[in-house]
Amino acid sequence: MDKKSNIRNMSVIAHVDHGKSTLTDSLVSKAGIIASARAGETRFTDTRKDEQERCITIKSTAISMYYELTENDMAFIKQCKDGSGFLINLIDSPGHVDFSSEVTAALRVTDGALVVVDCVSGVCVQTETVLRQAIAERIKPVLMMNKMDRALLELQLAPEELYQTFQRIVENVNVIISTYGEDENGPMGNIMIDPVIGTVGFGSGLHGWAFTLKQFAEMYVAKFAAKGEGQLSPSERCKKVEDMMKKLWGDSLYIFFYIYMYAPHNLSVMPNIFLIYIRSLSLSPFKLQAFEILMSKSSIFPKKILAPKGLITSSFLYSRTILMMGRYVEPIEDVPCGNIVGLVGVDQFLVKTGTITTFEHAHNMRVMKFSVSPVVRVAVEAKNPADLPKLVEGLKRLAKSDPMVQCIIEESGEHIIAGAGELHLEICLKDLEEDHACIPLKKSDPVVSYRETVSAESDQMCLSKSPNKHNRLYMKARPFPDGLAEDIDKGDVTSRQELKTRARYLADKYEWEVTEARKIWCFGPDGTGPNLLMDVTKGVQYLNEIKDSVVAGFQWATKEGVLCEENLRAVRFDVHDVTLHTDAIHRGGGQIIPTARRVLYACQITAEPRLMEPVYLVEIQCPEQVVGGIYGVLNRKRGHVFEESQVMGTPMFIVKAFLPVNESFGFTADLRSNPGGQAFPQCVFDHWQILQGDPQDPASKPFQIVAETRKRKGLKEGIPALDNFLDKL
Structure with a gap:
């Protein structure tokens, strides 16, 4: 652990069921922690009971492994090294899309990623998602094509077909x-x-063998250099292949990590600063937290975390340190x-994540x-x-334990848990009931978050007067x-960008x-959301003095x-004119903030308001004979297919479709019951789309959704009238 150049921190990421x-x-x-005979069945990094029962990974799990390299292999490592003993800190992450936040958390504390791909299924939707996450975190990926035994034994692919399959995956x-990556001149190269x-x-992984081209090159060198190699009898040849396969596994993959992944100390930027990034918090007070300690120029400034002396600033932040070993821990x-x-x-x-540092600023x-x-x-x-009180405390602990989950208290007093999908919510509710709150719960049916938007420019100039009638705001929506809302979501347009750069991007x-x-003026809600407040006024006095108050009203209205x-x-609000009282005491926040909110609501109502619903991208793998049944299920659920293709060399088809999240509840069960249980869907959130129909028309679907949502939130029945927000001169 002291040899920083001989440490590799890595994550294992992949699509669900690709064999991580x-x-x-x-x-x-191979590291000697479990018996070789039980490898593949133990699922050592699946530490929870429900992970073992469902045969899926739900939480990221860390484990440390030690390995000694030979002199021949050491020659291939171009980075500086300190001896032949290496330590791998490996994090096994989930593959199911509902637990993508665990993948992000695992990538944040590691320096390299092993991307596992089933060589029969190929690159799937979640493979692209986790790769995109890795590149966003500036993690160097290496590829492992798993389940070659399926290609050889089930599909019985010829050598040329196998080569074409591998080439297509690469x-x-x-x-x-x-x-999604940067150019070659960027920081990652x-x-x-x-x-x-x-x-x-x-x-x-199941049969315990693997290789890279380096191992094959070494075998061919040895074969052609040795005399009499070709005279082996058939029985001797079989024995030789068996011995070779035993040697191939583990050694080649461990060497793979050491040669092509970075050591943590090579990633440093600032000297002499001690940093800890807090990735996630434990499920209970008796379990542990996973962190990475980041250190710049650590060879010059060798700082350590000491167990009994966790004194940082003026209080003890932690009581002891733990090394995580899968389902066990070591003090x-x-x-x-x-x-x-x-x-x-x-x-x-x-609350969720954080940073501990000795650097004051x-x-x-x-x-x-x-x-x-x-x-x-x-x-x-x-x-x-x-x-x-136990429920409230349990919700606090649940929010800490999961990077993605949101626990909200509505104005009506209702406690809401928001998750990425049905499975994620199911796991969160189970954890809340059994581990965090430890009380019996009543749960509502799942509901979907919607977004409000506008479909046209406001049909009139909207005016609102302040409560004291001395100030007026004129705005339009x-x-x-x-594409602009998506650019803001991706971070291509942000509030922190240089002003001229952002303006040029929007102009071009x-x-x-x-x-x-x-x-x-600002983005909203929360200062980063996909809505804009613009100043299009000309020659208005005292405008900058009320800017903060108008921005506060904007954040309130967009939330x-x-x-x-x-x-x-995806709404832009333009401030066209402002009439203000000359005395500052009459144009304070108490006058301007509610006025700004009222005029923004008036702008929204006069700009043909619409409702947006979230949409999943669904990728379904199935045999050709059940494709028709899949179309029937999707049509009933308001889904539509936009791509259908066959996996080369197999009888499997991949169907891609868009499916509204509101229609996705029970979709997996329907799909598996109708086409005979041979269809395997994977849903990932893709985009927001406008629901057809006017929310103010009683005959439309958006009107029903608005009415149900208002009733659930304890709001007054019916959308407020325009007269409540629009004033007249």
Whole structure:
């Protein structure tokens, strides 16, 4: 652990059921932690009972493994090294899309990623998602093509077909890397994978063998250099192949990690600063937290975390340090920089994640950006009202334990849990009931988060007067051009950008006036959302004095829209004119903030308001004969297919479709019952789409949704009338 150049921190990421946990088992057995005979069955990194029962990974799990390299293999490691003993801190992450936040958290504390791909199924939708997450976190990927035994035994592919399959997978992965990655001159350099340079491995985690082209090259060198090699009898040849396969596994994959992944100390930027990034918090006070200790120039400034002396600033932040070993933990006295470690007791100071540092003027490390959104909600309440304090405490602990889940208290007093999907919510509710609150719960049916938007420019100039009638705000609303909201979500347009750069981007891509694009007051809600407040006034006095108050009203209005108090999306509000009292005491926040909110609501109502619903991208693998049944299920659920293709060399088809999240409840069960249980769907949040129909028309579907949402939130029946917000001169 002290040899920082001999440490590798890595994550295992992949699509669901592509063999991550089985592969990790084989690595763990090679490190001598479990018996080789049980590798693939033990699922050592699946630590929860429900993970073992469902045979899926739900929570990321860390494990540390030690391995000795031979002199021949040491010659291939170009980075500096300290001896032949190496330590791998490996995190096995989930593959199911509902637990993508765990993948993001695992990637945040590691320096390399092993991308596992089933060589029969190929690159799937979640493979692209996790690769995109890795590149966003500037993690170097290497590829492992798993389940080669299926290609050889089930499909019985010929050598040429196998080669074409491998080539197609490498090409697909490189397309994703080139799409989302930086250029070769960026900080990460060239991260394209290539079997020739050794960044691609091949093997079978279940049967415990693997290789890279490097191993084959070494075998051919030995074969052609030795005399009499070709005279082996058939029985001797079989024995030789069996021995060779035993040697191939583990060694080749461990060498793979050491050669092509970075050591933590090579990633340093600032000297002499001690940093800990807090990735996630434990499920209970008796379990542990996973962190990474980041240290710059650690060889010059060798700082350690000491177990009994966790004194930082003026209070003890943690009581002891722990080394995580899958389903077990080992107490450890001190942890050098560059390792992944558990700190017991630090969760009392944190909500979800955080940064501990000795640098007085440090900034927090960047907040994790997730590839999924918590769009599915469920209301919970205690069966016994006397247990309400336990429920509140349990919700706090649940929010700490999961990076993605949101626990909200509505104005009506309802407790809401928001998750990424049905399975994620099911696991969260189970944890809340059994581990966190430990009380019986009543749960509502799942509901979906919606967004409010507008479809046209306001049909009149909207005016609102302040309560004292001395101030007036004139504004209009209009919809975003297509693509701008997505650019804000991706971070291409942000509030922190340089003013001229952002204005030029908006002018070039969306044909905005440069002078107008420079007058963005703020983004909302929460200062980063996909709505804009623009200043298009000319020669208005005292405008800057009320800017903060108008921005506060804008954040309020975009957080709770006028239709059913859902977030606004893709709306631009223009401030056209302002009439203000000359005396500052009459234009304070108490006068301007509610006035701004009222005029923004008036703008929304006069700009043809619409409701937006979240939409899943569904990828379904199935045999050809059940494709017709899939179309029938999707048609009943308001879904539509946009792509259908056959997996080359197999009888399997891949159907891609868009499916509204509101229609996705029970979709998996319907799909497996109708086409005979041979269809396997994977749903990932893709985009927001406008629901057809006017929310103000009683015959439309959006009107019904608005009415149901307002009733659930305890709001007055019916959308408020325009007269409540619009004033007259």
